[in-house]
Amino acid sequence: MNQHLNPFRQTDALDEVLLDVAALIELSPRDRRVADNRYRLLKQHLERKGSPLAPYLVDGVSLIYAQGSIATSTTIVSGTEDDRFDVDAIVEIDVPAHWDNDRALDLLEESLQGFPGVVKIVRCTRCVQLQFAFMHMDVTIMDRSARLAVERAGEIFHSPDKGESSRVPSNPWGFTSWFRRTVGIGQEAFKEILRRHRGAAGRDRLPLLNENERLVVAKADQVDLPPMIPSAIDAQEAVALKLMKRFLNLRYEGLPVKRAPSIYLTKRAGDVGYVPQALTAQLFALADSTAKIMRNHIASGTRPRELNPSYPPDRINDRWPAEGAAGVKDMKMFAEQLEYLCARLEQMAIAPLDDMAKAIDELFGERVGKAQREAMTARYDRRQEPGLLFAAPRSGAIAAPAIVTAPQTYREVPRHNFHPLILGGGDEG
Template sequence: MNVAYPGPWGQISEADALLMDVARRIQLSKTKHEIAETNFRALCQHVDREGSPLQGKVVECYPSGSFATGTAIASRVAKDQHDVDVVIELNVPPDSPPNVMLEFLFEAINGDPDSRYHGMVTQKSRCVTAKYTDGTTVDLMPVARLPGQPERAGNLFHHKKESGETYHKPVNPWGFVKEFNERVEVDLDFYKSFMGRRLLVDGALEKAETQPMPDHVPAEEKSPRIVALQLIKRNRDIASRDTARRNMRKPPSVVLAAIAMEAGPVASNLIDEVINVANAIRAKLREKTGPRRTILVRNPAYPPDVFTDRWPENEQAQDLFDIDLRRLVVELDRLRNEGLGMSEKRDILKRLFGETAASYAIDSNLDARRHEMEAGHLKAGSRGKIGASLAVSAVAGTRTTPVRAATREGGGFLKE
């Protein structure tokens, strides 16, 4: 049986509703977002503290990657854990020895034995990672600005202790985030559908009127492209749990985001948009124009910044991700099948997005039906199907205006 949810907020197929519920489950909560903000700011201040080897050298400190584009997801959904990537711009010569700069940053964070972060810190090849007791992490990547280059372009410091590999890499994460957020727009129809789903599942109108904190945007206020990327990333993370892939790099989120920017018009239906973005990535994967017969993806805001310098390691890794995306598309097409039972749909969602997210989506679907039945809005349709009319007409008059991404969360709506 397939349930459709028509009403003043737009019509939602059951497959779309299930994906929306998965997307809601993998979002960072507002509380976790605020904790991440507090953590990275405290770390940056700690690096610049009196007595630090980098005292007075911190120019800027800001989130990059998924946190800055609004595509961040809970890396461990059941525990609502997250990872934050942070750029820490330092007033040092851009040709400074990478091993020295990374060691300075490690010492600046690790501090003395009785200091706040001592023992929580790991030096990696391009960043220094602070890991908190709840399992969440903050990766701080030191960058030195390059004179005469576009705004905030700089050298990243790469040093691999095991092999001694050392070099400078030109990057501009700030430029990429700016371009991404300017080009990826929200969609009014998607907002209406997603908000209707949220109200139906939560069963509370007042939740729709809660104003998000600055820099935290609920899933329903994001572009469908942002949410599609989140779901593709979640699927990537589930696939990477396979024991045969333990030592393999995951396709970087920034690569997926860069390709998604060129995926054509945004679809209002979430399932169509996920398939659209997945197919766009697959088409790019088949190019194989790089020196290793792999793809070459550059920062559109700063072409010297190559996003695919470490992944894919080889053609086989690229082909493996192509297979994963093909499986995702095939399974999502199956999810549309009206003949599938709820247990079969649970299995599909579990394979694609993990047990926690799948169970949440199924339970939310059952709750939505229960709310509608209690309100008397479920009715038999043609061929014995059931239709549902959302009981949200009280808020149907709220006007919303889609705007370009105005925050680091990749979207937002202004109420008029």
């Protein structure tokens, strides 16, 4: 691509803004400790005397562990009007052969009654949901009685209000391991940049359940306990995935169609891999490539069929898209949203900062946008280096006063803590 036509040629200003957004929408280190404590409480509560599931939790064999976005370190604020996080847990038991396909979730729901701090308990199709203030925990039963050769593979239960219940092959442990191996822990330079943005923009959101939880979380600050939640991933691929999930949450709010499940988006993020031209390009590549896959399926009359790389019987998008014409509508809507994100990123990459700010409000929410601007302003106010930095409207470029020939055409921006990343080389796209 000709460099004059490539909007991602120099995106340091937009990358900085997106890093603030990412820090704002994720669990803070303190909130991760709060969530980690609740996983520990889950184990204690299910193993307590009188719990209907206690006899089936075999110490040293059965595990209770994080799955989904909390395990892949891609949990985000899911609510648009509140700061809600959704996290997931797996409870492994050996399900007796005589149980029907509803009994495991029935007993799980019964065993979770009285869980500390829970506002409401909701029975769902494949899990039981514990609702706290600002946080949900979806708890799923995994039957490992077959002792499959694949590590921690088994079956979960599909128990709808209407229709027949069934079992579904599943291996969330293996999928988490695949994603974390594929993405890695993150590039050192990017991790350092992200750390700085977290320091400026990160927010603690989860209220403590009681004094005991306060003491446990405080102790975790001093003594590293074996985590129930895996360590954080600071890879650029994971950050781009968080941004895309937040965008889709807002775009799908109120729409009459279901969006692709988060695990499908996570698989796509792993497949796309690392894009060396920085965060904006990473997000664009994830959205653009996924939209193209949807368009190809629509054109060929097929459907995406993503399998868990660790256990192929586990089809990770088995409930999306819908069957028939409804599924085509699902894919078309998904492609359109991703294409819109790509178009907005192209515009933002060469936009002045005030236009960029308006776009952040639209794509990620006004509250997040406002908080991002506050974080950027605070970072600018703490700047120790002398001199100013300016952004040229419609170019995305940043320059110092000594090289600005027409200062009136530039807008002052906060000094960056990292070097500009130049996208592409020569005529490459």
